[in-house]
Structures are given as structure tokens and as C-alpha cells.
Amino acid sequence: MTDLAVDDRGLLLTVGADVPVNVLFDDQRVFSFWLERDTQPEGERRRYPWPPALHSFLDGAVDVALADPVDGAVWLSTAARLGSGVGPVRVQDGHGNPLALDKSLRLTRLFGDRDPEQMVPLLDTIEVVLSALEAAGVEPFVAYGTLLGAVRDQDFIGHDSDADLGYVSRFEHPADVVRESFALQRRLREMGFPVHRYSGLGLKVVAREADGSPRGLDVFGGFVHDDVLYLMGEVGHPFRREWLYPRSTVVLAGRELPAPAEPDHLLEAMYGPTWRTPDPAYKFTTPRSTQRRLSGWFRGMRVGIDERWARRRAGLDSAGRITPSGFVRWVREQEPEAATFVDVGCGEGTDTNWLSRGGGRVVGLDFFGPDLRKGGGRAERKGLSTEFAWANLNELRSVLAVGAWLAREPGPRSVLAHHVVDAVDRTGLTNLLRLARTVTRDSGRCYLQFQTVATPYSRDAGLDPVPAERVAEAVRARGGRVEQCLDLTEEQAGVPGAVAGTDPTLCRMVVSWSR
Known part of the structure; x- marks a missing residue:
């Protein structure tokens, strides 16, 4: 390791061996990484990007040093100006206590x-x-x-x-x-x-x-x-x-x-x-x-459940939305005769409880317990018969058990998933379609809405846009048929804060299965 440069993107250095190193801000250890394992090549040097948990602190002047984790000896140091470059960089909590990243890169107060x-x-x-x-x-x-x-x-x-x-x-x-x-x-x-x-x-x-x-x-x-x-x-x-x-x-x-x-x-x-x-x-x-x-x-049944997943799903419904989405209204129009609706990824149940007002059997599924309890509490206060149940799309046993239960509910049965396709990985998508096939086969349809292009809304909600064709391929792989695939702008879909006149960024897809 012969040089060190620091900019708004992170650290840039020349690496001679793969060893762990402590990163110090003005003599305060803030995080650690391995010189090769955790970096990517950039020209003749290697780049370590700033961990996301630090982004809000990286504005001002700071002396950055790389030190030996064993004896504390400083190997390299340089003065840096980040963001506006005004004032000092201080990685502290509201009481002035030093903060640092733990081994999971979460910001916290460390024992040291x-x-x-x-x-x-x-x-x-x-x-x-x-x-x-x-x-x-x-x-x-x-x-x-x-x-x-x-x-x-x-x-x-x-x-x-x-x-x-x-x-x-x-x-x-x-x-x-x-x-x-x-x-x-x-x-x-x-x-x-x-x-x-x-x-x-x-x-x-x-x-x-x-x-x-x-x-x-x-x-x-x-x-x-x-x-x-x-x-x-x-x-x-x-x-x-x-x-x-x-x-x-x-x-x-x-x-x-x-x-x-x-x-x-x-x-x-x-x-x-x-x-x-x-x-x-x-x-x-x-x-x-x-x-x-x-x-x-x-x-x-806790496979795949982590804080990121919880924030992602909760962020879509817990930000204060109290009116039903344009998506759920559209689904209701398409399925006036449905006897059972299953809302996958229901969050706090705003859409689910709205469906319940129209009569029939309505079940909301989610893995995030606090949201399910909120949705159930709202239903009880409003005298609705909505049922909320726990399900995890990352766990096959959960999907099979819930699917077997709901397949016995009155038909026609419709499944809807609002921003679930773009909030799960490939395993989650496969299991979503497996669940939908079990519930709707020869009985109803599955309705999906998901981001296909990144927007401020998708970034705020933690969504990963998915091309419509990739979802269609997954549907066909599960024996399904895409009946309809609509491109929409966020304004057309009723997304808060959407900008009029933008290109399509969303897909509404209707899927069915028959024997």
C-alpha cells in the first residue's frame, strides 16, 4: 500500500497485500475493511466506496488515515474535503458520542x-x-x-x-x-x-x-x-x-x-x-x-427476513398512505365477481381493508408482523371482516401451507401484489408466482404492479425495478399465461408526487393459469 486518495465516492489506494485495515477519521476508528477482498479495481488502483450508513456524515473537512488493527500504527494518511468541505466531519450521535460501523456495517456505539x-x-x-x-x-x-x-x-x-x-x-x-x-x-x-x-x-x-x-x-x-x-x-x-x-x-x-x-x-x-x-x-x-x-x-419460516426487507415493505405503506391505490381500484374493476381477494405484501392493509368494504372474502398476507397487527386493528375498529395472515415468500414451506389454505376458499379467487415483484429477489418472485398459481388456478387471475424503471419513488421505497419481459419469462416458466401487460407512468397509476408527461415507468400485468 503506497498511496491513498479520498473523495466523495470513497477511498482510492494502491494495494500490495490483502490484509485488514482500520479507517480513522481524525484519530477516531470509524470502520474496517480488507484491502483486496472488499475493494474493486479502478485503473491501476483499487476503490473502496463509502458505506451507505456514513453518507449523511460525509460533509466537511477530515484527516483520513489507514491503521494497523493490531498495534494501531498509521500506514497512510491524507487530508480530505468531502461534500461542501465546510466545517469538520464528525461521526457522532446527537449527544456527541462517537459512532462507528460494526462488522455488519451498521452504525452504532462500539464497546471500545x-x-x-x-x-x-x-x-x-x-x-x-x-x-x-x-x-x-x-x-x-x-x-x-x-x-x-x-x-x-x-x-x-x-x-x-x-x-x-x-x-x-x-x-x-x-x-x-x-x-x-x-x-x-x-x-x-x-x-x-x-x-x-x-x-x-x-x-x-x-x-x-x-x-x-x-x-x-x-x-x-x-x-x-x-x-x-x-x-x-x-x-x-x-x-x-x-x-x-x-x-x-x-x-x-x-x-x-x-x-x-x-x-x-x-x-x-x-x-x-x-x-x-x-x-x-x-x-x-x-x-x-x-x-x-x-x-x-x-x-x-424466517429465511430471507432482514431489516432491509422490513424497511422496504413497510416504507411503501407506513409513510402515511390512507387512501387506496389506483392499482387496487383497477383490480376491483377487473374482478367484480370475485368471491375471494388475496393481497400479497399487504403492508398495513390500506388496500386490503378497502377491498373488504366491497364485500366478499379478503385476506392480506405479509411477513412484517407490526404491519399485520396495524391492519387487523384498523379492520376491527371499522367493523370489517378482513383477515390478515403471516406469509414469507422466501420460505417454500410458508408458501405451500398458505397456498393450500387459500385454494379452498370460495371462488373465483384473485391474487394481487402491489410492488412485491420489485421488492423480492428471484426466489421471492418464483414463490409469489407459485402461490398465485395455487390460489387462482382455474379460479381467477393474478394482478401484478411493479416498477420497470428507477424513479425517485422507487428509490425512496427501496424498490429494484424489474423488466416486464423478465417477469413474463418467470410466469411462463411456472406454466402461466400473461393475459395483459400495461405500461404506465406513475401519474397514471396515482403515485404520490408523480410528474406528469414522463415516460412509462410501471407495469400492470394480468396472469392466469389453467389445467
């Missing part, structure tokens, strides 16, 4: 930027939750980055931002392991802890700190099957049970906490043989076979 006394409530919470898990019938231990910091430094990892706990079930069959996890969840709730479930073997236990603020700790369950340890998160590694139990202890920030019998073996399974070397830009590279097993056994 907190004073020791600020970490005491977290340590207290860890001990409380460990005791609760023990009382609930398992033998927990600190895991992942919490275990790594304790073994390597007897302290929290400076570039980390959360704490992790784990346990390994005494059972050896996935179904028994899941049953035990649900029993554990019920026991913890009886003890007064709010518990949120990630998967069949992943929990978040919420405890209250001294000031009353909530603190969530991830609890990853695991089991040993055919001499392989599977631990939720990322682990599927040959293992011996005596490396786990009876437990040993480690010291974390002055507290003695339970750990696996031989922590080194678990850390190698989690982080590889180089786990002793600090890597603030570490990325898990779980084998595809392990991912498939963990997903098939335990992740169940």
Missing part, C-alpha cells in the same frame, strides 16, 4: 468507545441471563465475540457492539432440539423475561438494565449430530462433546463467566485457525452445506 463503568450494566445483564438460562434447564456459556474477547483479551472486543451466549442441547435429533428450545422460551417468559425468537434455535432474551433501559442478548442453541457441532449462527464443525462440557470459566472485564470446557476448539470452529489475530472486518464464510442444514432444520 465506552468507559469501563458504562459496561457494568451489560455485565450485570449477562450474569442475570446466564443464571436464568441455567435455571431453565440448559448449561449456557459466553459465545462468539464475547467468548473471543474473554479468551484473547479478558475484555470485550473494542470493535464489537453486542454480547452473545450459547448452549448445546443434550438431544441429538433436530426436532427434539427445537422442542427443547420452545420449552426454554416458555420457561424464560414465566420468569418474567421478554423473549423474541429468531428461528427454531435462536432467541433474544431482553433484560432491564439498572436505568430501566432494555438490553437484548442473543442466545444461540446448538447440538452435536454425527460428531459435528451445529451451533446457530454459523457453526457446523467436527467436534467432541468433551470440548464443551463440563464447562470451564473465563474472565470478561473482571467477571468470571462460564465457557466451554476447551474454548480454543469452539473459537477455531467459529473464526478459523487465525482467531487469535484481531480482524475487525471479519466475515463469516459458512459453507453452503452448513447454511442449508441450519436453515432446513431451524431457520424455518
Whole structure:
């Protein structure tokens, strides 16, 4: 690494070796990356673009440096002016606390930027939750980055931002392991802890700190099957049970906490043989076979659900839209005799509840629980019979189960999906069409509206425009027929803020299936 340039697009540098590096803004570590793995060639140099979470801060003057993650030695530095170049760049929260990006490139307060006394409530919470898990019938231990910091430094990892706990079930069959996890969840709730479930073997236990603020700790369950340890998160590694139990202890920030019998073996399974070397830009590279097993056994119907997905779907309906869309009005006009409407990706149910006013059976489907509850609450207050149900287009089991249920509803049955095609990946599109075929085959039609061209609306809503022909190809691949394909402008579709006289940016597609 021989030079460094900084501009509004990111960092530009010449790379000699692929190693991790810390990026400092005026001596404050803000994020880390690998010099080759995380960059793209640009001429004779390589480019690292600014992470999106930083964009709102990148306006002003700042000294940018690249430093060694191990000893902190600065390798290169340069003065930069970003945006207007006026004033200093400060990556801070509203109270002036330094912020940085964690390993998932999310902006947060990291452990290394907190004073020791600020970490005491977290340590207290860890001990409380460990005791609760023990009382609930398992033998927990600190895991992942919490275990790594304790073994390597007897302290929290400076570039980390959360704490992790784990346990390994005494059972050896996935179904028994899941049953035990649900029993554990019920026991913890009886003890007064709010518990949120990630998967069949992943929990978040919420405890209250001294000031009353909530603190969530991830609890990853695991089991040993055919001499392989599977631990939720990322682990599927040959293992011996005596490396786990009876437990040993480690010291974390002055507290003695339970750990696996031989922590080194678990850390190698989690982080590889180089786990002793600090890597603030570490990325898990779980084998595809392990991912498939963990997903098939335990992740169940939460496959593909993440914050981006939630923001994307919620952003379309939660921004205050209280009137039905032009799309749903159009669908109602096309299907005056439909006995059942199924609104896929219904969000808060504005369109769904409007359909329900016209009579007949109306079901809204979405994966985002808060929106479903809002839609159901509105329906109840207005005396509507709308039904809202959870479904995940990224999980085949969910699609098949919901499809089998709705295929028995009164016909003709119509499926509508407003900005779902452009809010899912190829798997989601395939499953949307699979669901629509199951529900409407020889009974009704499927109606789709999606962006084909990027616009300010699609960018604000987090949509990815999809060419109409690609959707038509997917329909034909599922045995369907495109009856109608209409190009519209956003103004014609009634999109808020649409500009009159623009070129078509939307597609309305009508699809049917017959035996």
C-alpha cells in the first residue's frame, strides 16, 4: 500500500497485500475493511466506496488515515474535503458520542468507545441471563465475540457492539432440539423475561438494565449430530462433546463467566485457525452445506427476513398512505365477481381493508408482523371482516401451507401484489408466482404492479425495478399465461408526487393459469 486518495465516492489506494485495515477519521476508528477482498479495481488502483450508513456524515473537512488493527500504527494518511468541505466531519450521535460501523456495517456505539463503568450494566445483564438460562434447564456459556474477547483479551472486543451466549442441547435429533428450545422460551417468559425468537434455535432474551433501559442478548442453541457441532449462527464443525462440557470459566472485564470446557476448539470452529489475530472486518464464510442444514432444520419460516426487507415493505405503506391505490381500484374493476381477494405484501392493509368494504372474502398476507397487527386493528375498529395472515415468500414451506389454505376458499379467487415483484429477489418472485398459481388456478387471475424503471419513488421505497419481459419469462416458466401487460407512468397509476408527461415507468400485468 503506497498511496491513498479520498473523495466523495470513497477511498482510492494502491494495494500490495490483502490484509485488514482500520479507517480513522481524525484519530477516531470509524470502520474496517480488507484491502483486496472488499475493494474493486479502478485503473491501476483499487476503490473502496463509502458505506451507505456514513453518507449523511460525509460533509466537511477530515484527516483520513489507514491503521494497523493490531498495534494501531498509521500506514497512510491524507487530508480530505468531502461534500461542501465546510466545517469538520464528525461521526457522532446527537449527544456527541462517537459512532462507528460494526462488522455488519451498521452504525452504532462500539464497546471500545465506552468507559469501563458504562459496561457494568451489560455485565450485570449477562450474569442475570446466564443464571436464568441455567435455571431453565440448559448449561449456557459466553459465545462468539464475547467468548473471543474473554479468551484473547479478558475484555470485550473494542470493535464489537453486542454480547452473545450459547448452549448445546443434550438431544441429538433436530426436532427434539427445537422442542427443547420452545420449552426454554416458555420457561424464560414465566420468569418474567421478554423473549423474541429468531428461528427454531435462536432467541433474544431482553433484560432491564439498572436505568430501566432494555438490553437484548442473543442466545444461540446448538447440538452435536454425527460428531459435528451445529451451533446457530454459523457453526457446523467436527467436534467432541468433551470440548464443551463440563464447562470451564473465563474472565470478561473482571467477571468470571462460564465457557466451554476447551474454548480454543469452539473459537477455531467459529473464526478459523487465525482467531487469535484481531480482524475487525471479519466475515463469516459458512459453507453452503452448513447454511442449508441450519436453515432446513431451524431457520424455518424466517429465511430471507432482514431489516432491509422490513424497511422496504413497510416504507411503501407506513409513510402515511390512507387512501387506496389506483392499482387496487383497477383490480376491483377487473374482478367484480370475485368471491375471494388475496393481497400479497399487504403492508398495513390500506388496500386490503378497502377491498373488504366491497364485500366478499379478503385476506392480506405479509411477513412484517407490526404491519399485520396495524391492519387487523384498523379492520376491527371499522367493523370489517378482513383477515390478515403471516406469509414469507422466501420460505417454500410458508408458501405451500398458505397456498393450500387459500385454494379452498370460495371462488373465483384473485391474487394481487402491489410492488412485491420489485421488492423480492428471484426466489421471492418464483414463490409469489407459485402461490398465485395455487390460489387462482382455474379460479381467477393474478394482478401484478411493479416498477420497470428507477424513479425517485422507487428509490425512496427501496424498490429494484424489474423488466416486464423478465417477469413474463418467470410466469411462463411456472406454466402461466400473461393475459395483459400495461405500461404506465406513475401519474397514471396515482403515485404520490408523480410528474406528469414522463415516460412509462410501471407495469400492470394480468396472469392466469389453467389445467
